[in-house]
Amino acid sequence: MNNLEQLNRQQQLAVLHGEGPLLILAGAGSGKTRVITHRIARLILEEGVRHWNILAVTFTNKAAREMAERVRFLMGSDDIPLISTFHSACGRILRKDIAALGYESSFVIYDDKDSERLLKDLINNLNLDEKRFPAKAIGARIDDCKNRGLLPDKLSESELWNRRFIEIYAAYQESLRRCNALDFGDLILQTVRLFEHNPDLLAYWQNRFQWLLVDEYQDTNPAQYQLIRLLAGERKNLCVVGDDDQSIYSWRGADIRNILEFEKDFPGVTVIRLEQNYRSTSTILKAAGSVVSRNIGRKVKTLWTENKDGEMIRLVTLENDRLEARFVITEIQALAQQGLDLTQIAVFYRTNAQSRLLEEALTAEGIPYRLVGGVRFYSRMEIKDVLCYLRMLENPADEISVKRIVNVPSRGIGAATLERVSEISVTKQMTLHDAFEYACSSEMLASGTRKKVSAFVELMRGLRVKAATSTLSELVKSVLNDTGYLMRLKESHDPDDAERVENLAQLVSAVEEFSAATPNATLADFLEQVALVSDLDQGGTGANAITLMTLHSAKGLEFDTVFMVGMEDRLFPHIMTFDDRDGMEEERRLCYVGMTRARERLYLLNARRRMVFGMEQTNLPSRFLKEIPKEYICKGTDKRNISSQPHIRPSGTVSSLKSHNLASVTPVADELVIVPEVSDDICENCIGLKVRHAKFGVGTIRKTEGHGDNQKVVVWFSESGPKKLLVRYAGLERV
């Protein structure tokens, strides 16, 4: 590898640094991933470090995958180090050594929904008022403690922590243990505990990972920091890379002091600054810099670039959120017409809820998109149900899963029976799972219920045999079929259920893909993957698609063209941060992160009115917009005839938005021309009407919901069954 000359002086220093701690302060787009990947490659190829002695930690799976990809490419080999998130790395460590903490290695990982369920049950069992102790808030507080490395025994009552909370927290930990389950926070914290209590194990892992690299270091929380310090041990071959201007996870316990105090904890640390930006146009970089420079609490630095000025930043105000979505879509169509690569276009928003409108519009126009995050595939009801069957098979102690699936699909085992069996499990000191078996072989249930319970227990036995003998994908199919789950959905007339069937098919292919990629993988491996790898690539992998995501998930990525939508006070900056200076500064950093993702073209959009909570809200433009110097901005006007809404038309008409081009955004003076929107109720009374859809063919309208632009119809198509469609976009024709 002789490509050091591709790197600038500072980057070279970082790559060449040998043993001992290294802190890299890397501004946005300054090539930090490049530095990390080159450094890894160099350690292995030039310094003779063996790849399994290196651990690189990133914040998202996406980032981990990308980094692995680049290292593989750089080295021309598949023998690359472990590159993963903190959580995955800890999962791996614990899978091997958790017995030392009294858990079984078949432990499950609870997501926050699971934890909340557990907490809720527990709060009820303690006879506490759910109003005074809301599971969600308690869960958040527990998570907060875990992020700071605090288990219940470490919370002294002299602090603000009240006794009740500590009690609940302790009970919660106990429940987790009973279920042989860990929550997200536990993954880090229990690993720390493992190391603290087992010097031999710590030594083993220190020896295993002699070289550590941590990306997005500004977002580590104290527990994670503790973990790194433990692993780094006396060798201190620790390289961390971060940027205080991109710290956007303080709400998850990230502590900026981890950067500031690094120099104290690792005396003699080498500090390297990367300040040349290679990513964005000078215009974008200066505009973003101007925004973030308003923050008080920041290390002053100047990012510079040799890139050309490039295009102006386009600032466009739309009348409402739907028009904002429409604008994005037509603009993308125009860009695509000019030959732009859709994979190089991204839309960022502050809250996940904002994706819906965009998705609907994109789907209607047939623009392929990839949604990152959002309602996670694996947390959809039907997917989670199936996963709970699998989890229970792997780990029968998992009460949350057992409770969830015992009556799904409904098999006559209701709340009363569950209560009864729960009692048995307590008095007989057995797991809930075993209590079901016990209950049907005893006289403790009425004969009717006993029959039902027996059937359930038999079902489980059958599945357990399959779990032991068949492949993963066969097992999943058995769960779908033997339980009658799939059948119930297929028989249903609800169009949502039709979608669920499709999602389950997707799950099966995900399982098959997983098995193909990792041939010796077990059920446990799959479940861990599912729990920790949140984003199954949806909507056409690798396809020519634009990307939709929150500003938070955008960190670490870059695109030629970026749309930031919902640039409005109350939404972004979010209203929750209005009376909190630190919170507001974090929002501003988020804005900086978003802007600096763009290489060439940046659109900032705001809507005057927006639907929130189902009510229309009027918002002012984001204060961050005013922090961008005027000379970098051109305000746009939307000149299109936006009142021509596609709707049900007499036969023959095809609605289209194609006749627009990029000129739709033109520089104008300060004044914006806003064309009011026309919204007409299309089919007041159209149930029974026969319609034709471009893709689905002919069908009959069975149901309508909503009004105006939000009007939806359920159409039963003779070929493809029931579908729920948005009238505005469906392009239905009367037959």
Next chain:
DNA sequence: TTGAACTCGGTTTTT
């Protein structure tokens, strides 16, 4: 016990 019809409360960001 089930499922439909209803109320109520809540939404920032994620591993």
Next chain:
DNA sequence: CCGAGTTCAA
């Protein structure tokens, strides 16, 4: 607007 929880009839 959405989902979770509750109520009520069968």
